[in-house]
Amino acid sequence: MTPSPTDVAALHTVLLDWFDRHARDLPWRRDPSPWPVLVSELMLQQTPVVRVLPVFEAWMLRWPAPPDLAAEPAGEAVRAWGRLGYPRRALRLHAAAVAIVEQHGGDVPADHDDLLALPGVGEYTAAAVASFAFGQRHVVLDTNVRRVLARVADGQQYPAPAVTAAERRLAGSVLPEVGAHRWAAATMELGATVCTARSPRCGDCPVADLCRWRAAGHPEHVGPPRRGQAWDGTDRQCRGRLLAVLRDSTDPVTLAQLEAAWPDQQQRMRCLDSLVADGLVQPAAGSTYTLPG
DNA sequence: AACTCGTGGGT
DNA sequence: TACCCAAGAGT
Structure with a gap:
């Protein structure tokens, strides 16, 4: 739901003021x-x-x-x-x-x-x-901004699994005409440091008084549970192990060295092939492998 | 549209 | 401990 113009103005004032005082000193901000x-x-x-x-x-x-x-x-x-x-x-x-x-x-x-x-x-x-980097005005919708807007404007604990048109519309409707890049940074910072996914620090939140999720009593997320990311035994884990061997060696790596990194032969070779296909690994002479030259 | 793709710290 | 999830992109 789109906040009233009054609420939007209040959001701008209080959040930008908070950002002036609490922005982290990050190197890509010091030299943007x-x-x-x-x-x-x-x-x-x-x-x-x-x-x-x-x-x-x-x-x-x-x-x-x-x-x-x-x-x-x-x-x-x-x-x-x-x-x-x-x-x-x-x-x-x-x-x-x-x-x-x-x-x-x-x-x-x-x-x-x-x-x-x-x-x-x-x-x-x-x-x-x-x-x-260029001070332009764009809707910057990352996971932090999405969560902040879901809570403050929609009263929901979490945003939808994927960006929706309504979400983009909402983000555009609260984007200031002037200083939009600072607004983007401020909303991201709030989500990253205060309005966090797991343990939001509403006591330290500059927009707590304007937050619909807080006003509603912090209702739990309703709907289908969000699937976690499987890890043990996955190709991702296997690829990670194989590439770590390549990263840590300046010399070409042998198949025997890779075998030590992942026991399952079939999965190991499948993942090696996929790494080569992705351009992350390059076959070299004598059945050895290196990072791409 | 759903799925894949690494890694490690927080709760 | 066993999850959860982090300034997403590409297919």
């Missing part, structure tokens, strides 16, 4: 240049801030601009990605750097649609980079 912002956004897809920080710092020292990364083999990006998870993101970030060099003269494009065309950049990331 396009490349650091793009790198951070790729790393932050499904990965918590605290785990991204050290990898981000090392990454920016090594590759301070898109051409620096584009000049390296993709495998170096995969290795530097370390244990952030979802290593295909490292491949996409490398491919994005190449595209930026080839199609945009080495500078991260400012246009939303140009950003969206980059590998690894979807609707959220395009809006985030356009907002935070």
Whole structure:
């Protein structure tokens, strides 16, 4: 439900004021240049801030601009990605750097649609980079913003499994005409640090008095339970083990070394094949494997 | 539209 | 302990 204009104005005032006082001092905020912002956004897809920080710092020292990364083999990006998870993101970030060099003269494009065309950049990331690095006005709908809006405006504990049209409409209706990029950052920050999924700290929330979920007495989520992510014995676990062996070795890895990482032969070879198909692993001489050159 | 894709810390 | 879930994207 769309809040009244009065409530929207109050939300803006109180949340932006809170953000002035409580925003975390993150490196990609201290220097919100396009490349650091793009790198951070790729790393932050499904990965918590605290785990991204050290990898981000090392990454920016090594590759301070898109051409620096584009000049390296993709495998170096995969290795530097370390244990952030979802290593295909490292491949996409490398491919994005190449595209930026080839199609945009080495500078991260400012246009939303140009950003969206980059590998690894979807609707959220395009809006985030356009907002935070270029100060544009876009609906930035990440998991934090979705949860904050679900609670404050809709009185629901959690948003729907996937972004709905109504949700996007609501987010657009509360987006300030001026300073939209700060509003985006503020709502994300609130969701990340106060209006958290598991244990919201409503006592510290600047918009508690305007929150419909709180007014309704914090009703539990109703509806189909959200499926967790299976892990033990999955291909994802197997792929992770195999790629860890590759990351930790500068020399080509033998099939025997990979066998030590995952006992099930059939699954091991299937996952190795899928890693090769994804471009994360490259076959080398004598039935050995390396990160992509 | 549902499914896949890593990793590790919090509760 | 056994989940839950984190600045999503691609297919």
